[in-house]
Amino acid sequence: MIFGKLFLTYGLAILALVGIAEYRGWSLNTVNEVKGVPKTIRNNPGAYRSHFMFLPRYIGGK
């Protein structure tokens, strides 16, 4: 009896979580959030410094 209720609660909680995740547009991908990207970058894209996590090789702007 208890097990049944526990399972149902567990299951509904998972479904609720999935519903929220889908609604809010979550995903598993990690993205680096950068604040204050200046508007001048639109004119000079090369001046932007990348901040993402995986830098296997030298990346350099100018």
Next chain:
Amino acid sequence: MATPPQVKALACPNCGAGVQVRTYARTLNVVCVNCLTVLDASTPELQILQKFEGATRIRPLVPLGKRGKLESEAWENIGFQVREIVVDGVPYQWHEYLLFNPYKGYRYLTEYDGHWNDVKTLKSIPSPCTVSGKPAVQVLGRTYRHFQSAEATTVYVMGEFPWQVRVGDQVRVADYVAPPFMVSSETTADEVTWSIGEYTDGRRIFQAFELKEAPPAPRGVYANQPSPYAGRTKRAWTTWLFLNILLFALMFFFSIFTGNQVVLDKSYYFTTASKGEASFVTDVFELKGRISNVELTTSTDLDNDWAYFGFALVNEATGQGYDFGREVSCYYGRDSDGSWSEGGRNDSVVIPSVPPGRYYLRVEPEMQSDASGGGSADHRMNYRLQLRRDVPYNAFFWFAALLLLVPPVFTSLRRAGFETRRWNESDYAGGSSGGSDSSSSDD
């Protein structure tokens, strides 16, 4: 006719101790409580039938002479025996209590390792059949699977019996189970007797006989012990089905009601040969609606090559940037094992929780240059970038499906484990026990 006195008091010819014989119990043999000699109760002289050769006394858990109430009827415990079988050289003993009611007759309680059974004679003769290729019997509408056959020897007797009993008596016993029931046959040269037992909680028996102490705790799983998981497994899978239907509905709902709006779809060309800045920004586009995700699909024409993209999704107004990198590589060829391929031409990524607003994408593509060594100097590719706003993200549904499987699978495994432990005690231990136990009770 006058009713005979309830109990006759006689003297044991072996040790002189007082021997009581219940006249209403059709007693044929009585065991002296003091010296455990089996005596002939059909005459007042109590002829000696068998002397006690054992070493220790065994104490019955239900005292001899105690009356208890079973199914609203009074039953008196008049006899006690211990019987033994030997399996793989190991002796297993169980206790039997003979209960009597002058109008209802006789009944047994058996006890082994804390497992009790309420046993009555069965007058319907079971018919042999098979279940999954293994021997079984069928009687009164139920099928019982063969559990064990063995030679049972009486090793200890106490109390009164309406038939002849001796230490050393042997019968061939066969047990068939349909938990919580068990039918058993006892066979000698001239006779076969069938009985049907129902697994009973020791506490109910102790309550019925008003015994103060606690019954012995059951050890292991007994032949016809009902599985605590039987009803639970069915309910678990039913709940699982229900939850999966809901999950499916959720998946369906989100596949219908997500915007899937294309906000960017452009093709580009890149080559390492060109001088100058590789990075660029796209036109500004609008991400509408609530906070949601953005899917970026990069489609290339890479052929045994790789490319690296540095991406940044930037909010034109707030300057908030979402910075990430993607690698696309596509290699293939033939070797001694046949053709192989690695990677692919396309890549897709879903960026989470991007608030609505006006955005542009900064792109910095990169391919192998001379400095890395090997290959010709020029690497080039055509690629197409597509951005979709508000797409369904299926990974969560798969995770949920997996997580939902855990409890019912766990329950099924526990149930299978219980059944394995049950059948480990049978003649079929070590083989497949298979099948499902039949259970008529719900938790």
Next chain:
Amino acid sequence: MSHVKAFCPNCGAPVEFLWSSAVQTTCEFCKSILVRRDVSLERVGQVADLPPDVSPIQILTEGLYRGKSFQVVGRILYEYELGGWNEWHCVYNDGTSGWLSDAQAEYAVSFLVQPPAPLPPADRIARGGTFHWNGTLYQVTTITRARYVGVQGELPFEYWDKSAALFADLGTPDARFGAIDYTENPPLLFLGESVGFDSLKLKNLREFEGW
């Protein structure tokens, strides 16, 4: 209903037959076994003291079986190597005669029937043997080599000097009962069913103190 009356040739006590077709009875007072020869009685033997009665059933017990009421008028007590049992002779309200087997408080009602097929001889009957009669499978469950301990009351046959009695008990998947009686040649067949004590609605039973 008027019963046949006669006088015991041994002690002169009045003997009243409860069942008009009784062949044999016992005199309550001098325990003589009396065989009916028309209206006079011939004394053929003496019954030894029977062991104290422990069955709840006794002579004059009344009961109900499948809608017909019966009265217990006679009894045969058997004994074998492992124990003993009673066969109660019952007379039904339509005059028919039947038996109530009482073995360790397990009861079976049966009636003498014509065997559907010839029965195997005594040296060929064994536990496990089967018979297919009237669409039912009868299995031999017990072979019993018994002897008479005693008789009481009215019986349909002359039973008193049989020292060796071979019986084969039969069982079926639906708790029917059968018994082959090898005390006669050809053997006799009784068919019936196992019954629960309560289903017989027995009255005028022996009482047991404390129960």
